[in-house]
Amino acid sequence: MSDVDVNLVLRSTRVITPEGTRAVSIAVAAGKIAAVLPYDAEVPAGARLEDFGDDVVLPGLVDTHVHVNDPGRTEWEGFWTATRAAAAGGITTLLDMPLNSLPPTTTVENLATKQQVARNKAHIDVGFWGGAVPSNVKDLRPLHDAGVFGFKCFLSPSGVEEFPELDQDRLARSMAEIAGFGGLLIVHAEDPHHLAAAPQESGPKYADFLASRPRDAENTAIEGLIAQAKRLNARVHVLHLSSSDALPLIAAAKREGVRISVESCPHFLTLTAEEVPDGATEFKCCPPIREAANQDALWEGLADGTIDCIVSDHSPCTTDLKTPDFASAWGGISSLQLGLPAIWTEARRRGLSLEDVVRWMSAAPAKLAGLDDRKGAIETGRDADFAVLAPDETFTVDPAELHHRNQVTAYAGKTLHGVVRSTWLRGERIVENGTLAEPTGRLLERNN
Structure with missing residues (x-):
């Protein structure tokens, strides 16, 4: 020019x-x-x-894991409030998850509904993931052709009845269909059998909740996902990795050429199980925040490239759903506005640089989404x-100053x-x- x-x-x-x-x-x-x-x-x-x-x-951050919930559960979060919070936190692009809105993004018609709602409310650029559920294999290619960035599935119950999980047979069918047109499958990887076998205690004790979501649930699900991706030569992405035990499995798969990438989230990298007070369900998420030693290993996974990127998994709800009972409270951390300072605070403590943070929170998510010709770096030709x-x-986090709809946050007072x-x-x-x-x-x- x-x-x-x-x-x-x-x-x-x-x-x-x-x-x-x-x-x-x-x-x-x-x-x-x-x-x-x-x-x-x-x-x-x-x-x-x-x-x-x-x-x-910095290049504007790219957050590929955000639950906006609009339309249908807009009282939890909407495009106006979510994108304001993102912008205030230095995020300029987000991808919206296909569930928790009504309707979920599982058909082209439902995608169009969501796009119509978002069009005049977005303070930043917004893209959409499609959903892979048991009933919609026939809808996956049309959604791909309509411009979704890939497809999310659950291997265990999602928490909302309109977005059921895939068993191993349906996972294989959906993965084969998506691989057939060169798409991306992103996976909430927790094994339902391990979850069902774990102790399920209600009440305010965080230790009881942590025991109900064991590391083996993640490890087993990821092991099976790797096997399926290898068999089908499919491109897959592990969402919100919490268990550091899975890192050797993932590293080995990458070395073997399996087309797998992995994300983790600010709450797993900056908060620890040891600091969660009983009854403080603002810290509840699935998979859960684990121990400090586990967190150290996740940072090692970032440093050696096993973990590719850091994204928020912003999953808000109304205040009343965060009851003091960890078993019944809604699981999700609200962190859109705080991810950059939270990660930078911990990264600098560990001797890491802002260049590292930019790689994990801007460049790598842009690459995951195929937006790296437009987003994720300060160089000629990009936005x-x-x-x-x-x-x-x-600064000290004051929930009243946050822009997301319900001012509930695990970072209050930090x-x-x-x-x-x-x-x-x-x-x-x-x-x-x-x-x-x-x-x-x-x-x-x-x-x-």
Whole structure:
């Protein structure tokens, strides 16, 4: 692009690019990154300069695991509130999960319903996963052709009756169908037989809940998933890995060429079972938050590349569903706005860099979704999506200041490093110091 097309230049002494952290100027034209220039490059005539000093400019984060629940359970979360929270947390792209909304995203008609609801409410760019349930093998290819990014399934009960799990036979059928057109299957991997055999105690004790979701449930399910993916040469992705015991299985599968990728989540990487008070069901999720030693091993899995990315699994509900009984309370952590500072706080404590965080929370999720030609890095030709972060500043989490619909969070009262100064979507500032602009997000479809 020529200088006359450039309307905006962003400048910082610390910009995280694929080549490392650099002092550069970023030229923006028509919502795209036109060039990454030397720091002291001349600003083209007519272009506006935004100089962020020593604040760090990151590529906008990409969160591929968000339960928006709209329509149908909008009182739990909606597109307006979820995308506001995401934008305030430096996220510029999210993919919505196919369940907890009514209807679920299991047919092209249901997808169209969800798109219609989201269209004028999205503060950031939004794409959609389809669902794989026992009754919809015939709908998978039409959904793929309609632009969903892949298909989610459960191997154990999902918690909502309209989205049933797949047994091993139906898993094989759905996986074969999806592999046939080159799609991606993303899997909630907990084995129902191990869950059924585990002790099921009601009450407020977190230790009882943790015992009800044993690591073996994850390990066995992942082992079976690997075997099926290997047999069918299918592309699969393990959602919200909690059990570090599964890491050797996954690493071995990758070495053998199995087409498998893995995510974990901020709550597994920053919270521990030892710190969960009895009755504090804001910490409940499935699979569960495990012990500190398990968390250490998950960080090792991130460092060696066994775990590919970190995404929120933002799964909110109304306050009344978080009863003090761990057995009956809704399972889900609300963290869209807090994932970046939560992960950065722990990463810096462990001697890791913001470049690592960007790889896990922007570049890798964009690649998973096939959006890495548009999102996930600061380089020429990609969307001008940015988060501007003051990495050394701290804040204490006040639930009343969060933008998601129900201000329930496991991070209440925690002091975190990393304040998001502003968020930019296609060259337009959509958040500045916590104040949000009107929604300008677009609905995304899979590239091919």
